[in-house]
Amino acid sequence: MIFRELALAVGVSLKTSGLAALIASAVAVPAALFLSGRDFRGKKLILVVNQTWMAAPTVVIGLLFYSLLSRSGPLGGLGLLYTQAAMTVGQVFLILPLIVGFSYTALRQVDKRARPTALTLGATPRQAGWVVLREARYALLIAVLAGFARAVSEVGIAMMLGGNIRNATRNITTSIALETAKGEYRNGIILGAILLAVTLGINILVQTGLRGRERD
Amino acid sequence: MSAPIYRLEGLGYAYPGEGSSFRLELGSLAVGEGEILALVGPNGAGKTTLLTLLAFLARPSRGRLEYRGADPWAGGDGAIAARREAVLVTHHPYLFKGTVADNVLFGLKLRKLPEDVMSARLRSALALVELDGCERTPASRLSAGQAQRVALARALALEPRVLLLDEPTAGVDTGIGLRLEAVLREVSRAAGATVVFSTHDFSQASRLADAIVHLSEGRRVEFSHENCFSGTAESDGRLSWIEPRPGVRLHFAGQARGHVTCVIDPKDIRLTVADGEAAAPGPNVFAGKVTRMETTDASTARVRVGGDLVFRVSLPVAEVEAKGVSLSRRVLLRFEPESVTVIGPRTAGNPR
Numbered sequence: 248m249i250f251r252e253l254a255l256a257v258g259v260s261l262k263t264s265g266l267a268a269l270i271a272s273a274v275a276v277p278a279a280l281f282l283s284g285r286d287f288r289g290k291k292l293i294l295v296v297n298q299t300w301m302a303a304p305t306v307v308i309g310l311l312f313y314s315l316l317s318r319s320g321p322l323g324g325l326g327l328l329y330t331q332a333a334m335t336v337g338q339v340f341l342i343l344p345l346i347v348g349f350s351y352t353a354l355r356q357v358d359k360r361a362r363p364t365a366l367t368l369g370a371t372p373r374q375a376g377w378v379v380l381r382e383a384r385y386a387l388l389i390a391v392l393a394g395f396a397r398a399v400s401e402v403g404i405a406m407m408l409g410g411n412i413r414n415a416t417r418n419i420t421t422s423i424a425l426e427t428a429k430g431e432y433r434n435g436i437i438l439g440a441i442l443l444a445v446t447l448g449i450n451i452l453v454q455t456g457l458r459g460r461e462r463d
Numbered sequence: 464m465s466a467p468i469y470r471l472e473g474l475g476y477a478y479p480g481e482g483s484s485f486r487l488e489l490g491s492l493a494v495g496e497g498e499i500l501a502l503v504g505p506n507g508a509g510k511t512t513l514l515t516l517l518a519f520l521a522r523p524s525r526g527r528l529e530y531r532g533a534d535p536w537a538g539g540d541g542a543i544a545a546r547r548e549a550v551l552v553t554h555h556p557y558l559f560k561g562t563v564a565d566n567v568l569f570g571l572k573l574r575k576l577p578e579d580v581m582s583a584r585l586r587s588a589l590a591l592v593e594l595d596g597c598e599r600t601p602a603s604r605l606s607a608g609q610a611q612r613v614a615l616a617r618a619l620a621l622e623p624r625v626l627l628l629d630e631p632t633a634g635v636d637t638g639i640g641l642r643l644e645a646v647l648r649e650v651s652r653a654a655g656a657t658v659v660f661s662t663h664d665f666s667q668a669s670r671l672a673d674a675i676v677h678l679s680e681g682r683r684v685e686f687s688h689e690n691c692f693s694g695t696a697e698s699d700g701r702l703s704w705i706e707p708r709p710g711v712r713l714h715f716a717g718q719a720r721g722h723v724t725c726v727i728d729p730k731d732i733r734l735t736v737a738d739g740e741a742a743a744p745g746p747n748v749f750a751g752k753v754t755r756m757e758t759t760d761a762s763t764a765r766v767r768v769g770g771d772l773v774f775r776v777s778l779p780v781a782e783v784e785a786k787g788v789s790l791s792r793r794v795l796l797r798f799e800p801e802s803v804t805v806i807g808p809r810t811a812g813n814p815r
Contacts, residue, residue, distance in 0.1 A: 286480075360557035363520050367551040368570035368617065371543055382560060 252414065253422075253438075257445060260418040263405070264330050264398035268337035271346050272391045279350035279377055284362070294351070300344035305403030312337045315405045329410035334418070337404035342394035349393055353386030354379060385457055392453060396446055419445075467493035468625060468657050469517060473526035476512055487512045487681045489526075494659065494674075501668035502661040503724075503806055504678035510661035511554070513678070514627045517659060518551035547574070549625035554633060556614030558602035563594065563613050566602055570621045577797050588620035591646050593639065596768035608635040615643065619650065628660035632667065644671055664762060665724035665806055666693050677806065689775045690727040698722055702746060702800060711771045713805035714746035724806040729777035734766065736786050737795040747803075749774065749796045756783070758788060768794055 253320060314320050316328040327333040332348040361382050380387065402420040409416030411425060419442045426434040469492070476487040487509040494500050502510040515521045516528060519535055519542045527534060530549070535541035550570070558566050567588055571581045589595050592612035605613060611634055618626060631647070632640035648671065649657045662668050668675050669691075677684045694705030696719040704712040713725055737750065746765055751770025758764050764783045766776045774796055788794065 358557050360553065360555070363515075363551075364553075364557045364559070365569075366520055366546060367518050367549075368621070369547045369550075369573045374573065378559070418622070 251415075255414055255439070256417050256419050256422045258440075258443065259409075259416060260333060260399050260442070261445065263409075263418065264395055267335045267342060267398045268346075268391055269333070270396035271274050271339045271343045271394055275343050275346035275394075276350050276380070276387060276390075279347050279354055282347075283354035283357075284376075284379075297344045297347050297351075301348060303341070304346075305341060305401040306407065307403075308337055308341050309404040309407030312340070312404070315410065316340055324456070328408065329412060329416060331409065331416055333408040333436065334416060337408045338398040338401065341401060341404060342397050345397055346355075346390050346394040349390030350383075350387055353383045353390060357382045360362065368410045378462050388453060388457055392450055395449070399446060400442065466496055467529075468496040468498075468531055469531075470529040472517065472529075473532035474523050474528055475525040476521065477524050485512075486511070489513070489683055492676065492683070494657060496657055497651060497655045498674060499647065499658045499660075499672045501658065501672035501675045502678055503663070503665055503668045503675055504661075504684075504808060505663070505770055507680065509681040510678055511629050512681075514551055514629050514661060518549050518624070518627050519545045521553065523770070524661060538797065540603075540674060541643075548623055549627060550618040550621055550632065550661075551622040551627040552611075552614050552618045552629065554629040556611055557615060558605070561602060563589070563600050563602060563605070564598040566613055567598075567617045567620050569617065574621070576687065579695075584620040584622070586696070588616035588738055591619055591649075592616045593642060604608050608639065611635060612639070612643070615646075619646070622654060623656060624656045625659065628658070628797055631660055632662075646708065647671060661722075663722060663806070664693070665691055667728075689729055692726075692772065693722065693724045696723045696805075697795075704746075707772055712746075712771055713772070714800040716800045717803050719805050726804045726806065727774070727798055727802060728804075729765070729775045732776045732798045734768070734776050734778060734786070734788065735795050735797075736788060737793050744804040745797075747798050748802055751790050751794060751796065753788060753790050753794055756788070764788075766794075768796055 282293065312333065313328070314331055315322045316435050317323055318328070327336070344455065357376060357379050360390070361379050362375045365378040366372070370378060402424055405416070405418050406424060409418070409421065411417050411421040417425075419438055423435045423438045423442075426432075426438060465602065470616050471492040473491070474487070477487060485507065502513060504510055512521075516523055519530075522536050522542075528536070530545045531543065535545035564585060567585050568581055571584060577582075579790065585598065586595070586742075591599060592615050594616065595613055597609075597613075602610070602613065611631070615628070615631065624648070628647070632643050634670035635643065638718075644667070647660070651658045653786060660671070692705065692707040692713055694707050694713075696703055696705055698704075698718055702714045704714045705723060705725055707710055715725055748810045749768075749770055750773060751768040751774070753766055754769040754773075756764060758780060762780055764778055764780045766778065766783070766788060768774050768776060772813055776796065
């Protein structure tokens, strides 16, 4: 595997999974804020469904979206199958419950007095919501990073929705699958190490930056 | 009283959910602008709930709560606007992550004040609570008492029209507590702010407040401010007592703990003339001399008796004449432990 191909695969992984983490967070964190801030009928059911969804195998999600995006499927006209966009959509669906669950736990651990304190000091309800998010920022970032790590390391969705097309939708995990299928175990292990190194680098960068700000 | 800033009519509040049986039920109450109002009562009396309602952090379940002549809950952003004027400092305040300055500046930044105004208010508010120079101290490193003072500074910096304080001096040492009391007086007198605070300490309420509202089990209770004695509750299992003066016990029924105030209605004290007679043993028998007598109307006399403790007794004029009560006469006073109202953290069994 030449270096250019490797760089492209790393780029596809970072792009699709990074985008999936951002999109899923934009939905999951407000949803978790809503769930953590009030009690209502059906909330427990939502949490149980979310927990169950977390355990969904990637190939099942891949298969579900494959049936939706394939030419004969209801969304076939969009022409998304075997594109990076399809991989991102599938990964969003994969990591959404994970980020909701982690964010919900993080926000439940914010002191109950934070919101009324912000309100009595003059914050609007929306500003008070931001204050609660800010108080949980470190744990929320961990939730987003966990979502990214799950997306970047999955192979089922990337393979089924991306199709492992060389220089287009091939990412690190589908490259590992290909190299292993070819019997190139050494390449597979090297790619696995690169995947871990990329994830480790991102974690170190983000957490170091955040801890530095926490100390200020 | 000056024009009311708050007017409460038939106000009621019940916590949502089925877990709590507590209900706040107040009749009518008006709080004058610039007034210092103390809410006195034991734990669970409803002081914090009332403060939360006055801060517009909870919506009354029923009745009407007017602020400056209007109902902030009537619609629009009324509650948000009212919250910007009425700031609550809770008993266990929450400090945001960050430094002392981050916390004090929080509300000022929301109000988008100029930088120089914010800096000046930060300095003056911290000076008022004697935490000058602590701007850069992380909030997580503060003691509970310091955190309480930072929370007060955070509220004072906003120069609120109404300052609501839940047990503002609990958890701080006596010297700082007295200093904070002076700050509250200053805020009310100089800045014209209305101050509503809760306390267990009846003597603090008497020192500071223009008016006192007594709460018990979610309701307002009325009784005389005479014959109030404070002390630390003790018990032998059968009766409980405080010692307002060393060696002088005032007994009450039931159990209580911590610092409490005992109040005896002047009408519940029986007076007998006791020239040369020693005080009979028993709870709540006090000997003394009549130091003052007056009539409040044609049929009722008020008698002040000085001894180990000073009591005021209310009794019919005819009884005064029949018993020969006169100035400087030695008298004995008796009242039942069940007649004593206890204000403070009760545990169980106190019938009043």
